[in-house]
Amino acid sequence: MAVAEAAKTTAEQFTAATNVAFKEGVEKSLAALNELNAHSKKNLEAVVASATASARGAEALGAQAMAFSKAVFDTQVSAAKSLAGAKSVQEVVELQTSFAKTALETYMAEFAKMSDTVSASVKESMKPLNERVTATVEKFQAVR
Numbered sequence: 554m555a556v557a558e559a560a561k562t563t564a565e566q567f568t569a570a571t572n573v574a575f576k577e578g579v580e581k582s583l584a585a586l587n588e589l590n591a592h593s594k595k596n597l598e599a600v601v602a603s604a605t606a607s608a609r610g611a612e613a614l615g616a617q618a619m620a621f622s623k624a625v626f627d628t629q630v631s632a633a634k635s636l637a638g639a640k641s642v643q644e645v646v647e648l649q650t651s652f653a654k655t656a657l658e659t660y661m662a663e664f665a666k667m668s669d670t671v672s673a674s675v676k677e678s679m680k681p682l683n684e685r686v687t688a689t690v691e692k693f694q695a696v697r
């Protein structure tokens with residue numbers, strides 16, 4: 554009977570150890586799944602923040618383009634009136650030269666301003682994504 558008792562005790566210990574190992578495995582899996590879900594949620598939030606920043610940048614760029622178009626139109630109307638009122642060919646040439654110079658300077662200034670807006674928008678929209686990439690790399694490095 555002692556052998557049977559020993560076998561029963563061994564079987565109970567084996568069963569208890571298996572139950573503990575299974576429970577720990579399930580808990581670790583659930584913890585990993587929760588961590589993965591949290592990581593995925595943060596990634597999604599970063600994508601949404603990036604898209605929002607991109608939309609704001611596009612909106613700002615559109616507003617700048619509309620304002621510039623209106624200013625150019627007003628300047629062209631004014632220039633046309635000035636040219637129509639010119640009293641000589643020399644005056645027409647001077648007015649047209651002045652208009653062309655001013656138009657080029659205005660265009661270059663506006664181009665620089667829009668380039669700055671695009672650059673700032675790209676930087677702002679990439680920031681949340683860069684932060685997530687950095688967090689992911691740091692997490693992988695910590696696991697190694």
